[in-house]
Amino acid sequence: MILSGNEIKQQLGGNIVIEPFDDANLNPNSYNLSLHDELLVYEEVVLDMRKSNRVTRVHIPAEGLVLTPNQLYLGRTIERTETHNLVPMIEGRSSIGRLGLFVHVTAGFGDVGFCGFWTLEMFAVQPVKIYPGVSICQLFFHQIAGEITEYTSDKYQHNHDIQPSMLFRELSTDPEGDQQLELEFGTDRLRAEQADAIRAGQRVAQGMAR
Numbered sequence: 001m002i003l004s005g006n007e008i009k010q011q012l013g014g015n016i017v018i019e020p021f022d023d024a025n026l027n028p029n030s031y032n033l034s035l036h037d038e039l040l041v042y043e044e045v046v047l048d049m050r051k052s053n054r055v056t057r058v059h060i061p062a063e064g065l066v067l068t069p070n071q072l073y074l075g076r077t078i079e080r081t082e083t084h085n086l087v088p089m090i091e092g093r094s095s096i097g098r099l100g101l102f103v104h105v106t107a108g109f110g111d112v113g114f115c116g117f118w119t120l121e122m123f124a125v126q127p128v129k130i131y132p133g134v135s136i137c138q139l140f141f142h143q144i145a146g147e148i149t150e151y152t153s154d155k156y157q158h159n160h161d162i163q164p165s166m167l168f169r170e171l172s173t174d175p176e177g178d179q180q181l182e183l184e185f186g187t188d189r190l191r192a193e194q195a196d197a198i199r200a201g202q203r204v205a206q207g208m209a210r
Helices: 005-010 185-209
Strands: 016-019 031-034 038-042 055-059 065-067 073-083 086-092 115-124 128-130 135-143
Touching: 031 073, 073 086, 073 135, 115 135
Parallel strands: none
Antiparallel strands: 016 073, 031 135, 038 055, 038 073, 065 128, 073 115, 086 135
């Protein structure tokens, strides 16, 4: 069975945590989650399941950002949620779907015990402008039967940011292959660029010394 909106509210602070919570986002049998103001896009032409694929962080300005077809955008919800003794799931809102915007490719199914922000796999059928803070998807809850073992994955549990695929942790045999565990994409790139600039300056100085 799916929980009603009233039941979702009744279970807040217990089996369900939604932070921040706003009564205006409560529906008859779901709760609307909002879009954060950042996206990640992959830089690779070919994505490799066995590797940590490079990403670029994109800001969604207040005046909006146009998403283009044939490009996957990873976003996240503003809200952080926790769910215990229930199965959480997300789906796109009908108004979003009627604009040809998918908010998840296949991963709308959550796990009992999941705690964190929801990463959205956004894909546009045609160009569509999006805005930060818009109600982007709806969260709903299924009751579950049987003994429960809560979700404890070290890949996505208790996340604090948009989460690109970490399938490489399961598939890679290279212990050094994990390059982005802290998700400091901009910082990592800046450090690399600074290191390259320093090396280039050293080469120029050595040439002048000769």
